[in-house]
Amino acid sequence: MSYHIIINKNQSVTYGQLLNNSFVPNNVSINRKVETNDAIIGYNKFYLENESSRGVALTVSDTVYDVELNICASTGDYMLAAKLALAIAQINNSIISPEFDDELSLDEFEVQYNSAWAHLSRLNGVDTLRFLLEKSDEVMLSGCVRPFYFGNYVLNKLSQDQPDEGQFADRVIDEIRKIQFIDQATEDLEVPTLMDANFPEGVQTVQIILPEYKLLLQKSDLIILRMGSEILKVDRQRFIQHPSLVLERLDEVQYILQPIEKDTYLKIMRYFSSIDDQPEQVKRVEPAPLETEAPTKVIEGKWWQFWR
CATH class of the missing domain: 3.30.160 (Double Stranded RNA Binding Domain)
Structure with a gap:
């Protein structure tokens, strides 16, 4: 391809x-x-x-x-x-x-x-995306800055008016392009670095979320919530299903997460801590950042450095 x-x-x-x-x-x-x-x-x-x-x-x-x-x-x-x-x-x-x-x-x-x-x-190979979905629920396309995930959600969204080959190709390409530069197009959007962390069940990819930040919610295994000294790990799929979250879907798995107020954030933490067993210790694995084929927006001393 x-x-x-x-x-x-x-x-x-x-x-x-x-x-x-x-x-x-x-x-x-x-x-x-x-x-x-x-x-x-x-x-x-x-x-x-x-x-x-x-x-x-x-x-x-x-x-x-x-x-x-x-x-x-x-x-x-x-x-x-x-x-x-x-x-x-x-x-x-x-x-x-x-x-x-x-x-x-x-x-x-x-x-x-x-x-x-x-x-x-630009039309080359776009038609193969439908074929690839027969073998997998999602297809990861590495963009110039960050990945894009193509699946049935994106397919249905872009195919509602039965576009021809050229129209469909242009729509897919534009969706990929927009997510590459989403941090420039969306005011106050932060893009934290994904990290590998070592849990009792093994190494998993995590994204850290704190209140009052608008974030690009990327694909990961787990979400880390933190308030003071308390650190909570949550399965990502369960996290995004919480009714208190305001999410704008971008592709098959990525979203813009609107800022969570502190009171709501605490309620979310209490909810998940009441139903999940938490590890006694979370250790960061080196090298920490996952490669996303381009630098993400990293801000010195911000909360996603709490392992240091």
Whole structure:
């Protein structure tokens, strides 16, 4: 379900060389902090803020630069992939080998892999999402910043008026794109880092929730509630079913959780503490943050650091 553009590696390319190349747009971001003088190595993901859905992966080996796109990539992602391939080929003085096509010179590739190609290519593989749902209740699509979970809720939401293939593809892509930049579009939204924690029953993924914060409620095994010295773990599915919560559903499993008032928060804690057995000790597992393919909004000294 992925599409590759291969460029032979005649020399190393630095992040600065690539980002400052005339082919590459000025508003390109990378999913992690890099130094401009460092050579590009390993796996990287590039994206356009507010335009990308899946982003563009660039994997560097000893012999090639592999520019990769996946299903539900936006038109902007496809154009970015073409521009990155052109820039790398120019710096390397190399030919370009698009998947399912002949080797092309720089000029040939620039003519053929244009905006019309990008717009048409956005449809690639979107129809397979329905097929994948026959095997699983949800399909995780790694976005340029954070995951998106496709399932029957999203399918039904986007298919109510029986859209054609192009309309359906555009809707899925837009849903993925919106959740990537949800923290910019939603006032006061916090996106805590997911963590692994060691419980008696084993290592599980947790998200910490405190009162009076508007949060992106991400996929996790457990929710951690904390008031003073009391720490409570709650099964995530049971937590989101509590009637006191105000939730805005974003995809199959993720929500915006509106701030919980302290009195309500205490009532929720009392409710779950009365029906659940709690561990005597919760230990954080290192390394703590789970990779979400991009930095989340981390605020120094905030409550999700309470294990430290």
